[in-house]
Amino acid sequence: MPASPSDLFAYLDQLGIAHHTVQHEATFTVEEGRHLKSTMPGGHSKNLFMKDKDDTTVLISAWAESQLKLNQLHKLIGTRRLSFASAELMQEVLGIVPGSVTAFALMNDRDQRVQFIADKALLQFDAVNFHPLENTATTRISSADLRRFVEATGHELTEVDFSALA
Numbered sequence: 001m002p003a004s005p006s007d008l009f010a011y012l013d014q015l016g017i018a019h020h021t022v023q024h025e026a027t028f029t030v031e032e033g034r035h036l037k038s039t040m041p042g043g044h045s046k047n048l049f050m051k052d053k054d055d056t057t058v059l060i061s062a063w064a065e066s067q068l069k070l071n072q073l074h075k076l077i078g079t080r081r082l083s084f085a086s087a088e089l090m091q092e093v094l095g096i097v098p099g100s101v102t103a104f105a106l107m108n109d110r111d112q113r114v115q116f117i118a119d120k121a122l123l124q125f126d127a128v129n130f131h132p133l134e135n136t137a138t139t140r141i142s143s144a145d146l147r148r149f150v151e152a153t154g155h156e157l158t159e160v161d162f163s164a165l166a
Helices: 005-014 030-037 073-077 087-094 103-108 143-152
Strands: 020-023 043-051 057-063 114-119 127-130 137-142 157-160
Touching: 005 103, 005 137, 030 043, 030 137, 043 087, 057 087, 057 103, 073 157, 087 103, 103 114, 103 143, 114 143, 127 143, 137 143, 143 157
Parallel strands: 043 127, 057 114, 114 157
Antiparallel strands: 020 137, 043 057, 127 137
8 A cells, every 4th residue: 555645744754854744736737836836945846757668667856947858868867768657657666646746755666666866956955845645735855854765765866967968
């Protein structure tokens, strides 16, 4: 059974990670949530769940304002060309639905099938914001605690400078 937002908050508490959550209407894109973000401090993320032809699955957390050239990403992260993964694969591996993609879903990937890529521009913020497994809220933690969270889930955080594609 995939983790719920309550499970996530309990896990963050267990890890000693301070967090703050704001409830809001559902947002499915960066643009839809732009008005909300103006009142929330920290770096805001856009998150992509992708795979290549070798079935390498990748979760990318980028700064909301970063320009990602999707047809060039694979060159930076060492995969074959990437495409968006299906909703079924997302549910199977991350336990979430489209519109709720988040770094916090790594806690549902108990088999470590996902390679986690974080944008250097996002990690430069003192605090970072992600959906807490559902797109009706935003949860803020420190960038340092994001690294701790990812490590605690058994994943490696690979930092990539997406501006290199510009």
